[in-house]
Amino acid sequence: MQWVPQGARVLDLGCGDGSLLRSLWQERQAPGYGVEIEDQAVLACVENDVNVLQVDLESGLSLFSDGSFDCVILSETLQTIHRTELLLREMLRVGREGIVSFPNFGHWSARLQIALGRMPVSETLPYRWYETPNVHHCTITDFEDLCRRIGIRIRERLVLHDGRPVPLLANLLGSVAVYRCAKG
Amino acid sequence: MNAPRHDPSSVGAAKAQKVQFNEPLRLRGGAELPEFEIAYETYGRLNEARSNAVLVCHALNASHHVAGFYEDDPQNVGWWDNLVGPGKPLDTNRFLVVGSNYIGSCFGSTGPASLNPATGKPWGADFPVVTVEDWVEAQARLADRLGIERFAAVIGGSLGAMQALQWTLSYPERIRHSIVIAAAAKLTPQNIAFNEVARQAIMTDPDFHGGHYYERGVVPTRGLRIARMIGHITYLSGEAMSEKFGRLLRRGAPGFDFDIDFEIESYLRYQGDKFSSYFDANTYLRITKALDYFDPAADYGGDLTKALARAQAAFLVVSFKSDWRFPPARSRDIVRALLDNRRIVSYLELDAPGGHDAFLLEDPRYHTALRHYFSNIDL
Numbered sequence: 001m002q003w004v005p006q007g008a009r010v011l012d013l014g015c016g017d018g019s020l021l022r023s024l025w026q027e028r029q030a031p032g033y034g035v036e037i038e039d040q041a042v043l044a045c046v047e048n049d050v051n052v053l054q055v056d057l058e059s060g061l062s063l064f065s066d067g068s069f070d071c072v073i074l075s076e077t078l079q080t081i082h083r084t085e086l087l088l089r090e091m092l093r094v095g096r097e098g099i100v101s102f103p104n105f106g107h108w109s110a111r112l113q114i115a116l117g118r119m120p121v122s123e124t125l126p127y128r129w130y131e132t133p134n135v136h137h138c139t140i141t142d143f144e145d146l147c148r149r150i151g152i153r154i155r156e157r158l159v160l161h162d163g164r165p166v167p168l169l170a171n172l173l174g175s176v177a178v179y180r181c182a183k184g
Numbered sequence: 185m186n187a188p189r190h191d192p193s194s195v196g197a198a199k200a201q202k203v204q205f206n207e208p209l210r211l212r213g214g215a216e217l218p219e220f221e222i223a224y225e226t227y228g229r230l231n232e233a234r235s236n237a238v239l240v241c242h243a244l245n246a247s248h249h250v251a252g253f254y255e256d257d258p259q260n261v262g263w264w265d266n267l268v269g270p271g272k273p274l275d276t277n278r279f280l281v282v283g284s285n286y287i288g289s290c291f292g293s294t295g296p297a298s299l300n301p302a303t304g305k306p307w308g309a310d311f312p313v314v315t316v317e318d319w320v321e322a323q324a325r326l327a328d329r330l331g332i333e334r335f336a337a338v339i340g341g342s343l344g345a346m347q348a349l350q351w352t353l354s355y356p357e358r359i360r361h362s363i364v365i366a367a368a369a370k371l372t373p374q375n376i377a378f379n380e381v382a383r384q385a386i387m388t389d390p391d392f393h394g395g396h397y398y399e400r401g402v403v404p405t406r407g408l409r410i411a412r413m414i415g416h417i418t419y420l421s422g423e424a425m426s427e428k429f430g431r432l433l434r435r436g437a438p439g440f441d442f443d444i445d446f447e448i449e450s451y452l453r454y455q456g457d458k459f460s461s462y463f464d465a466n467t468y469l470r471i472t473k474a475l476d477y478f479d480p481a482a483d484y485g486g487d488l489t490k491a492l493a494r495a496q497a498a499f500l501v502v503s504f505k506s507d508w509r510f511p512p513a514r515s516r517d518i519v520r521a522l523l524d525n526r527r528i529v530s531y532l533e534l535d536a537p538g539g540h541d542a543f544l545l546e547d548p549r550y551h552t553a554l555r556h557y558f559s560n561i562d563l
Contacts, residue, residue: 033523043552063520
């Protein structure tokens with residue numbers, strides 16, 4: 001949230017019930033729109049008085065013009081998207097800056113569970129394999145590779161575990177990664 | 185039938201009212217209506233600040249009778265009674281709801297069957313072609329009379345949605361929220377084609393007499409009937425039709441004749457008969473033209489973004505996936521243009537089965553969204 005400047009125009013992709021947008025409006029006077037596909041989440045946004053647009057992220061962001069937002073947020077949504085590359089490009093077409101967060105599949109607990117022959121289940125990866133909405137997991141290293149390959153410049157990175165920054169061995173000890181990025 | 189009287193969520197007995205305007209109304213087509221009447225109904229009360237009025241705009245075949253019933257005709261329930269009433273999504277405990285009948289109608293406002301003051305005879309074919317812009321103009325005068333400076337919201341579906349949109353362009357300062365449902369910012373050629381078939385059906389009916397059929401004591405019911413049948417096909421989704429009628433045979437087996445075989449035929453004939461018994465052919469011709477002509481972007485080289493730059497209202501746009509008459513892509517055009525203008529907008533694209541008519545139905549998601557939206561409107 002501290003990466004969103006005062007009064008910035010924000011687009012939140014996969015905005016859920018709109019609570020992030022609501023607090024951005026209340027605390028930073030940042031006017032925003034959310035994109036959400038789930039009916040119940042969309043209704044919650046309307047109830048929370050948050051601007052919401054019910055469209056499918058998989059088909060890109062054709063509703064939005066180039067550079068129409070200061071900041072596009074992709075919070076814990078990247079791993080649920082089939083067309084990852086398309087969405088990342090679209091994010092930086094419509095926004096000057098992107099903020100992306102995802103659960104780090106490289107965290108030691110995930111590695112350990114895989115080593116023991118199980119799909120990982122944890123606080124940040126709460127779903128069992130047969131009920132998960134997630135389709136594309138990645139590690140911190142994987143994500144940074146992709147950014148390099150498709151020309152996304154990483155401006156800042158924050159790796160967290162239990163809400164606290166992880167100073168060392170990020171890909172092993174961090175369970176959530178947050179990036180601030182722009183077109184390369 | 186006492187039932188509706190005791191329903192606490194009904195507005196109860198409604199009273200249709202009329203107001204006369206003697207200032208001429210200059211129409212978009214160039215003609216002038218020297219004087220006109222508007223039929224309307226209201227439900228709820230205007231608050232002290234006069235900030236709680238909501239205008240409901242009706243579509244093709246409806247009227248100002250939005251909610252409640254008539255004392256002398258309790259079966260005649262308003263067309264949007266499932267939405268409007270005490271405790272309903274558009275809550276008449278909180279809002280003053282105004283239903284207004286457009287000019288050119290056959291339900292009370294001045295229309296082709298009204299007397300032309302110049303001749304003392306019914307206008308008939310001489311009644312001018314009216315447009316969405318003209319309707320908004322007339323509604324604004326009604327609002328003046330009712331002491332409503334600014335509407336909290338204007339809401340409509342289909343042709344009604346075009347009016348809700350036009351309000352934000354004609355009177356940007358007089359509308360705070362525009363609720364645009366099952367809409368299009370202009371008709372496609374395919375849509376115009378359907379309308380033209382309907383018009384041809386009416387105009388080629390031998391009882392049409394060039395629109396001057398009132399004085400001959402006849403009604404072009406055959407044409408109207410076919411016009412309605414065509415329209416009805418486009419209001420339902422193919423899926424809804426399959427579900428409702430399938431290939432059910434009325435007589436159990438094919439008749440190998442031209443009586444009704446399939447249930448859908450029976451349904452269309454019934455709808456056509458019913459419609460042609462109460463609707464006026466001259467009105468039908470004019471509203472289909474109003475639909476065809478609506479295109480706010482036309483004056484801006486087809487650029488809807490430029491056309492909507494004047495709008496100041498906050499918008500709620502709702503479309504239904506099964507609506508192929510005004511499909512979601514047409515609503516997204518509106519949303520895109522609003523976003524380009526940095527307007528406040530929310531957009532719902534509901535996977536409801538009802539086709540174009542879904543806006544009249546009671547899908548729980550749809551009604552919940554409207555309930556939340558209305559309750560967030562400050563008064």
